[in-house]
Amino acid sequence: MPAHDPIDVWRRPERSVVGPKPEHSRAGIAAAAIDIADRDGLTAVSIRRVAAGIGAGAASLYRYVKSHDELIELIVDTVSGEYHLAPSKETPPNQLLNLARQGRVIMHRHPWLAPLLLTRPAMGPNSLRYLEHALSVLEAVDLPGPAKLQTVAMMTAITSAFVQNELASVHSSGAGLGGANARLQYLSDVVLSGNYPLLAGALTGQHEPEKPEHVFTAVITNYLAGAGLPAAAGSA
Numbered sequence: 001m002p003a004h005d006p007i008d009v010w011r012r013p014e015r016s017v018v019g020p021k022p023e024h025s026r027a028g029i030a031a032a033a034i035d036i037a038d039r040d041g042l043t044a045v046s047i048r049r050v051a052a053g054i055g056a057g058a059a060s061l062y063r064y065v066k067s068h069d070e071l072i073e074l075i076v077d078t079v080s081g082e083y084h085l086a087p088s089k090e091t092p093p094n095q096l097l098n099l100a101r102q103g104r105v106i107m108h109r110h111p112w113l114a115p116l117l118l119t120r121p122a123m124g125p126n127s128l129r130y131l132e133h134a135l136s137v138l139e140a141v142d143l144p145g146p147a148k149l150q151t152v153a154m155m156t157a158i159t160s161a162f163v164q165n166e167l168a169s170v171h172s173s174g175a176g177l178g179g180a181n182a183r184l185q186y187l188s189d190v191v192l193s194g195n196y197p198l199l200a201g202a203l204t205g206q207h208e209p210e211k212p213e214h215v216f217t218a219v220i221t222n223y224l225a226g227a228g229l230p231a232a233a234g235s236a
Contacts, residue, residue: 006069030078042112077124085133093229107163
């Protein structure tokens with residue numbers, strides 16, 4: 001274990017029992033950092049800039065977070081609190097699908113989040129509440145504990161990858177019609193070449209592009225079915 005782990009932020013009480021009352025809070029620091037990340041991207045989030053955002057000096061911010069990694073840990077956990085984890089009478093796969101749909105919305109709201117969830121899952125209180133809720137959904141499912149954890153982790157990873165692809169597509173289309181037309185022309189050439197008959201069949205057999213939310217539902221539903229949680233007949 002490294003000398004300093006970002007999850008150390010959760011091992012420390014937010015407010016010390018000794019010394020002066022803190023002028024700021026983790027919630028305020030996280031809000032300022034999230035605002036910067038949402039507007040300018042994750043690379044724009046720095047101790048100095050967040051400190052300026054809350055009207056503090058960079059040195060004083062280290063009283064609350066000991067490193068940039070702790071700051072990132074804090075904001076990932078904060079946005080994890082945006083899930084609605086209400087009890088439900090839906091089937092386990094439908095409840096997990098609802099969590100995945102919420103995750104997709106949250107990742108679109110905070111475009112910097114999806115890549116982080118693939119590389120550094122948060123361990124803060126909101127993240128653990130999410131995990132506990134997801135496991136409660138699977139409580140009656142006949143799977144061993146490690147398999148349940150893997151199911152939830154893979155669902156998050158699939159959602160993250162899906163959102164990253166969506167965001168990349170939006171960015172690509174925003175580059176102008178020239179790039180989009182060039183891509184369409186290239187795909188047309190691929191179909192006509194005869195070198196990739198299965199790919200050509202898949203492309204030409206698609207009459208109307210499916211809505212992203214429908215594709216996402218199918219992807220998550222198929223994954224859960226493969227993990228041993230088939231959706232109930234007639235479920236959406």
